[in-house]
Every structure is written in C-alpha cells, then in structure tokens.
Amino acid sequence: MNGALFRYIFKRVLLMIPTLLGVITLTFAVIQFVPGGPVEQMMLELKGRGEASVGAGESSGGGATYRGRQGVDEERLKEIKALYGFDKPVHERYFHMLKRFAMFDLGQSYYQHKSVWELVLSKMPVSISLGLWTFLITYLISIPLGIKKAVRAGTRFDTATSVVILIGYAIPGFVLGVLLLVLFGGGSFLQLFPLRGLTSDNWAQLSLIGKVMDYLWHLVLPITASVLGSFAVITILTKNSFLEEIRKQYVITARAKGLSEDRVLWKHVFRNAMIPLVTGFPSAFIGAFFTGSLLIETLFSLDGLGLLSYEAVIRRDYPLVLGTLYLFTLIGLVTKLISDIAYVLVDPRIQFDSQGGRA
Incomplete structure (x- = not known):
C-alpha cells in the first residue's frame, strides 16, 4: 500500500x-x-x-x-x-x-512599496483569528448537534433545530453583521461590543488577562456574523452521515447481540460516520484562513486578506494580485492532497490502485 x-x-x-x-x-x-x-x-x-x-x-x-x-x-x-x-x-x-x-518570490506591490510576502504576513493575524474561531465554533457546535438530530430524527427537536439552522443559513453574513451592529454595537439600541478592530486602543497597557478578554470581546460580533450560516452545512452532513450508518446491517447485528444504544452509537457508528467529516478537516481548516469574507472585514473594519485582495484588484496592483493568487492556489492544491491522504489515515480499508487513484 x-x-x-x-x-x-x-x-x-x-x-x-x-x-x-x-x-x-x-x-x-x-x-x-x-x-x-x-x-x-x-x-x-x-x-x-x-x-x-x-x-x-x-x-x-x-x-x-x-x-x-x-x-x-x-x-x-x-x-x-x-x-x-x-x-x-x-x-x-x-x-x-x-x-x-x-523561487517563491511573490514580487513587490506597486502602490504599497512592500513585498507581497510582507503584506500577506501582516494581514495573517486578522485572517487567522477569524478563520480559526469560525472553524472551531462551527465544528464544535455542528457535529454534536448533527449527532443529536440523527439519534432523534423525525422528532420535534429535529424539526425545530432544522428550521433554526436553515433560517440562519438563509441570512447573509453581512446582513446579520449590520443587524448586530445596530442592536449591540452602539447603533439604535445597546453598546455592548466595539465597532471595529480586534483590539482596543489601550491594548498595550492592559494586563495579560485584560488583553485576552479585550481580544475575545472584539471577536464576538464578527465571529457571530461569520459562523451562523456555516452551521447548516456541517450539521446536515453530520446528521445524514450518521443516519446512513445507523441503517446499515452491522448496526442491526450489534443491537441483536444485546449491545446498548450508547455503545453501538459511540463505538461502531461514530467511527465510520465521522470519516467524511474528519477527512474534510484539512481543507476546512486551511480554507477558513484564506476565504475570509470581504464584507465582514469591511463592516467591522478588520484589515485581513479578503480586504487586501479586493484592494489589489481595484487598484490594479498586479504583483499583489498574481502573488496572492499563486500562493492561495498552491495552498489549495496541497490541502486537497492532504485531504485525500487523510482518507487512508482515517480508514485503512481505502487503497490506492496502480493508476494512482483511490480504489
């Protein structure tokens, strides 16, 4: 192999x-x-x-x-x-x-007079913050919710949660962001969260705990606007994957042997149902960093990679356009390869034939 x-x-x-x-x-x-x-x-x-x-x-x-x-x-x-x-x-x-x-030289920006590498690295903290938290919150909520929906398929809980997540999926992130700013960002109602940036102006003078709390405080609104629409896809995928496994013959056999429902679910069904989700982790994890929403970044004044790419196109900054495109395409191709290899690591039954494909 x-x-x-x-x-x-x-x-x-x-x-x-x-x-x-x-x-x-x-x-x-x-x-x-x-x-x-x-x-x-x-x-x-x-x-x-x-x-x-x-x-x-x-x-x-x-x-x-x-x-x-x-x-x-x-x-x-x-x-x-x-x-x-x-x-x-x-x-x-x-x-x-x-x-x-x-030679991995991405060139020099026409207008910002900095190397493309320097510009990309300077925007990475914002994109990593948005991407990492969006990835973690989406999967930590969607997977348990999807499992619960599969176990209780057809019940009121399943119907009610489906309605809620589909409504969230139908609301564009930037529309929700505007609504959150109006309600909680000092618009027409309450001012509970800051309007812009990832840190306050006095961040350098804060204690370590204060810096962490200030950072998380700034993330609440943009992360909420970013993740709400992501719940539906992962939740429904998890539910369908578990339902497909639950209906298979080996589950019926395990139940016939007298195994408890929890043992059947977590020892047998869970391992097989998680394969399509786990193998998608690399692309979802890396993609979350480089597919930041331009509208979310603009709305909350976050200077990330999305805004950088948009300004490069508008200003016809060709070295920046081509350099970031080359970098992101290369990362996407490598991530796709890692995702395919992850199939073998998660499920040893998958083999690669002599033609170079999965059998």
Missing part, C-alpha cells in the same frame, strides 16, 4: 504543476486586456495634478501653464512604463514572473 500511496502522491504533485501554471497563465493573460492598469492610473493622476495646477494659476491671475493640460508627454510615459515593467514585451514579463514564482 505504501508504494501505491507514494506513487499517487508523486503523480498528484506532478499534476499540481500544470494546474498552477494554467491558473497563473490565464490570470496573466486576462490582466493584459483589462483597462485601467497601473500605467493608465498614473497618467490620469498626473493629468489631474496638471489640471489642478492650471486652475490654481488661472485663479491667481498668473500666466503659468502646465503640460498636463495637453496630456502626459511621451518621455514621461516611457518612464512610467519602465517603472512598472511594462516597457518589456509580454512574453518576457511572463517568463520573468514564472522564474520569480519558482
């Missing part, structure tokens, strides 16, 4: 290369045709400054003029293109980008 598993991992790693290359190539090609790039934005900024200078000169009665009134001259345009690397042919820029990515 080990040899087949190693061959499968090797083939999957080889397949990651064309997948990653395809994503980067497609994005790079689209960027070449998107209007309003960094060169055009700089030209518009210079023209705007020129028009402002002319207006100031005319209002003061002076006869000064500015060439921005007629546009940016050719020499300045060449300087701008050289500044952003657009003075080189497309194919040369493309292969230079691939060379950098091969």
